[in-house]
Amino acid sequence: MxxxxxxxxxxxxxxxxxxxxxxxxxxxxxxxxxxxxxxxxxxxxxxxxxxxxxxxxxxxxxQQASRISVFLKAEVSDSHGQQLVDQLTNWPAINNIEFQSAAASLAEFRQLSGLGEVIDTLPHNPLPAVIIIEPAEQDISSHSHQDLLERLQQLAEVEQAQLDLQWLxxxxxxxxxxxxxxxxxxxxxxxxxxxxxxxxxxxxxxxxxxxxxxxxxxxxxxxxxxxxxxxxxxxxxxxxxxxxxxxxxxxxxxxxxxxxxxxxxxxxxxxxxxxxxxxxxxxxxxxxxxxxxxxxxxxxxxxxxxxxx
Known part of the structure; x- marks a missing residue:
């Protein structure tokens, strides 16, 4: 029923x-x-x-490709820059690090810009050596990125530290x-x-x-x-x-x-x-x-x- x-x-x-x-x-x-x-x-x-x-x-x-570019001062030699890289390798906030000399930076710019003849007329290399850093923390919105930027900027050899994906x-x-x-x-x-x-x-x-x-x-x-x-x-x-x-x-x-x-x-x-x-x-x-x-x-x-x- x-x-x-x-x-x-x-x-x-x-x-x-x-x-x-x-x-x-x-x-x-x-x-x-x-x-x-x-x-x-x-x-x-x-x-x-x-x-x-x-x-x-x-x-x-x-965001996975976020990197920090550290531009060294013009008077910093390649050997000194390599020593700085060895020092930064021990920082826990850094996952991977790569050193690019001033000559390599100029060669890369020559290849990408197509201004080889103009570059040859320069009296000296205007580009600095660069240290490319991959932070251990991938989330660029976290405070760790800003803290790492501030620490890098305070180094005596550094002219400028910049997050490549700051616009993100x-x-x-x-x-x-x-x-x-x-x-x-x-x-x-x-x-x-x-x-x-x-x-x-x-x-x-x-x-x-x-x-x-x-x-x-x-x-x-x-x-x-x-x-x-x-x-x-x-x-x-x-x-x-x-x-x-x-x-x-x-x-x-x-x-x-x-x-x-x-x-x-x-x-x-x-x-x-x-x-x-x-x-x-x-x-x-x-x-x-x-x-x-x-x-x-x-x-x-x-x-x-x-x-x-």
Missing amino acids: PMFKLDNYLLRHAQVALTSLGELWRQPLSSTMTILVIGIALSLPAGLFVLLKNVEQLSGEW LRLQQLRQTGERGIAVLAALLSLSVLLVIGNTIRLAILNRQSEIKVIKLVGGTNTFVRRPFLYTGFWYGLIGGLIAWITVLIGLAIISGPINKLALLYESQFSLQWLAGQLLIFLPAAGILLGTGGAWLAVSRHLDAIEPS
């Missing part, structure tokens, strides 16, 4: 769910407009989130700002989805006001009356979430080609991460939550005001 009641309960829910879906199908224009609004509202923060995750991945790859710190700050901006945008657009669905359900309640009064007159409970409207919000949210997922994938497909070509120009192995599987779960789930929540708020507000006279 309890199993029969459960089957009957599930059957009634399935019937109401299919009936609510049929109602959307019989109003294609208004339903499509509402679903598209929901899809676009959900796709905007989702697309920005995917791009931000790709920036985070790219900055992580650059600014990129990370911009990324954190972007995360907060996306969170604010997602909250505002989620509120707009709630309002859109709430207003749509409100109009549906007003259009079926006479039907609701009859149902209540014959003993129908608020739970019974509320159920089809909740399923309507469910379908709006689910289909809107799927539309948002498709929209994000189309947008990523449009920009993936130029991004991959740009990565090849810089000889990078970077490829755009779509996060399609995660979005396929998250966007419909978010749509269902917002759709059902908006419908619940609208029904709770207007249903009690409709009573048979």
Whole structure:
């Protein structure tokens, strides 16, 4: 007997769910407009989130290549510079160290710049010897990098110590700002989805006001009356979430080609991460939550005001 009641309960829910879906199908224009609004509202923060995750991945790859360039004073000889390298090798904050003499620096500049004839006219080598250091701590946002820079700068033989990827710190700050901006945008657009669905359900309640009064007159409970409207919000949210997922994938497909070509120009192995599987779960789930929540708020507000006279 309890199993029969459960089957009957599930059957009634399935019937109401299919009936609510049929109602959307019989109003294609208004339903499509509402679903598209929901899809676009959900796709905007989702697309920005995917791009931000790709920036985070790219900055992580650059971060692994962080190095500190220590420029020695012009009067420091190569032998003295090599002695300094031997001394710095024992520092625990340094993972790897490489010495580049002033002559090697000039040869590298000659090769990269293509200004060989101009360089030959110089009276002396203007480039200093350089010590290239790979810090033991790879996270450039940690205080250890700044402490190491300050210690190196205080050495008598050092003219200047510079973190090669100092600009990456600014990129990370911009990324954190972007995360907060996306969170604010997602909250505002989620509120707009709630309002859109709430207003749509409100109009549906007003259009079926006479039907609701009859149902209540014959003993129908608020739970019974509320159920089809909740399923309507469910379908709006689910289909809107799927539309948002498709929209994000189309947008990523449009920009993936130029991004991959740009990565090849810089000889990078970077490829755009779509996060399609995660979005396929998250966007419909978010749509269902917002759709059902908006419908619940609208029904709770207007249903009690409709009573048979």
